[in-house]
Amino acid sequence: MSEISRMVEKAKTASAAMALLPTSVKNRALKAMADGLDRGGKDILAANGRDLAAARAKGIAGALLDRLMLNEKRIGEMPRGLREVARLPDPVGQVISRRTRPNGLRILKVRVPIGVIAIVYEARPNVTADCAGLCIKSGNSVILRGGSEAIHSNRAIFRRIEAAGRKAGLAEGALQLVWDTDRRSVDELLGTPGGVDLVIPRGGEGLIRQVVAKAKVPVIKQYKGICHTYVDASADLKKAEEICFNAKVQRPGVCNAMETLLVHRAAAPKFLPAMARRYAQAGVRLRGDAPTRRILRGMPVQPATERDWATEYLDLILSVKVVGSVGEAMEHIRRWGSSHSDAIVTRSKPNAARFLKGVDSACVYVNASTRFTDGGQFGLGAEIGVSTDKLHARGPMGLEELTTYKYEVTGTGQVRR
């Protein structure tokens, strides 16, 4: 039996106990894990130093190095997150629906943990603590498999939370880290039907495509966020400007930032010049279709190609297109979007309704920034990720989305006629 099969078996055995663990014990474990991290800050920083040195030696710099880096502030966020999760309501045991049948059978649809969840992630070592906390609160066993670039940090974080969690009552095997950094471990984790119940990959599109290609077990994922904002003919242009500025500029490197701005041709001549000036001040570079460039002549707007409509810049770059109707905007989103988050800015109720119903994305907005697609902002308390899949979980995934359900049926001797 390989190391991975042994881990999965242990996690399965633990998950039976985890499913029955009282909320109080799970919360106590989460707080103990937080305390463990508080005490282990120095060790974790030292381990992270080793990962950073190795990364620098490999020539890694910039955003990638930043994602890998821990400091006291970032380390402090991990225990704070765990304590927040401890305060959230426990989804396990919630009754989703109840019905009594004419023959007297009582049927309860009850939330239960999924079982064994594997998290395959890269770079950010904080995922180790964040995902462990969410999986445990939702009664699941979790197998963590971080990238080799963060292995020392991940191990140091894991050591602290695992020991503290187990002491506080978690089943052995409920929280495991794949210790080695051999690629074959991932392949085995993903490629064993009947193994883990769910894999959630966390990282760039490359990692996610690799996971999906290899997975013989269920995966919930987010490929990318090509989010649109459509400024309708009837839009309040002041609001449109605030929304479009926020959606692009407030944090451009994340999945719910806007990548393409669609503007109705009746609004474009007035809206685009003011908006473009504001973007220019914030360092946003524009790529426009021909009508956009005509309206913005004299400003540095590169021509947009089809490739731009399909690109998640994750940067201060924005593609802009002028459209003739809400229908044309919706058609563009259908063709080029990623079913993540898309917004309309309008004062027309029929257009708002048409957009809400007709755009097939996880989150559809009227008169608000796409940046709100987030478990915290939605009031879910915390999130393990955003799903662009349609099955099981869509959009921000919180604790509820880490559960499934079972039917508990109670009778008094009923048989089927």
Next chain:
Amino acid sequence: MSEISRMVEKAKTASAAMALLPTSVKNRALKAMADGLDRGGKDILAANGRDLAAARAKGIAGALLDRLMLNEKRIGEMPRGLREVARLPDPVGQVISRRTRPNGLRILKVRVPIGVIAIVYEARPNVTADCAGLCIKSGNSVILRGGSEAIHSNRAIFRRIEAAGRKAGLAEGALQLVWDTDRRSVDELLGTPGGVDLVIPRGGEGLIRQVVAKAKVPVIKQYKGICHTYVDASADLKKAEEICFNAKVQRPGVCNAMETLLVHRAAAPKFLPAMARRYAQAGVRLRGDAPTRRILRGMPVQPATERDWATEYLDLILSVKVVGSVGEAMEHIRRWGSSHSDAIVTRSKPNAARFLKGVDSACVYVNASTRFTDGGQFGLGAEIGVSTDKLHARGPMGLEELTTYKYEVTGTGQVRR
């Protein structure tokens, strides 16, 4: 572009229209489809005759031939089913939850269709009408791919329902049948990531394993039903007898029939002889572990092997095991069960609660027959199948389980700080 890609493209285009179709139009279409079948009975019988002749020529007989066979009664059930589905509530547009955030954002979680659903099935031609009805009522486009053995029947049924449905307002492409019987069509349907949104295979374990092995798109499935009934020490033995008889005998060839009987050793000496006599009268053959055979000595009980614990007989055969505790029964179910439907018969509330919470199956019963695992019996109105998966849908799948959700977020200009 291949024929299958063209079909998927058409289905996608249609699904945008289907998602917005008013309930009244969908219901009118379902009734028109039912009328079409009523008028087409003779054609369908003739087409079925061709399938039956071809099957007989191949030497097919018995249960397989029976599954393929239509008669007036069976043909009459299809339009009745469609009219029933027309009467069920429309899940599309239902608000699952609503919340208003402190910043005034209104967030609605709304049920929407999944999109394009492919049904891959074998034998029973009635699946053509039944699945079409459920997919359409839930606002999805559907691509049907039946087995070659039923192709003439499937085409005849499809012709009637497709023409009638389209005339009554369904989008073109919302309802499609893969016309040829080339295996490569199935491979392409299953193997195109980003193609259909969901595949539901309907048929034997062999078909389902084939589909899963090839699928690069989401699948919801039921491998098999190895259902257990555990008769506890404290069981009302009269009730236990009725439940165990019903679970095995009422319809042995289906997934929710009992395959293994577990009996507490305190109940076994009194319960098993009476039960075995009753089973013998109904033609049930028993396979027992050593204690069972000791208690039933003099009766024809074959020795049960590990293989029996893992077998879905779908027949009048039952494996029997004596256990020492509810915990041992649960452990047996964990090891050998299929997470489908399992029951305890007991008068002990703690044991009932322990079993309900601890057995990780889609449907867990106290004092009732596992035969109730069924969309109709659960009050879902109709079912497209039973899922032994844990993600998205578990247990009987009705109209709701053919939907996903989206978040509709309405603001007044909110931006993220």
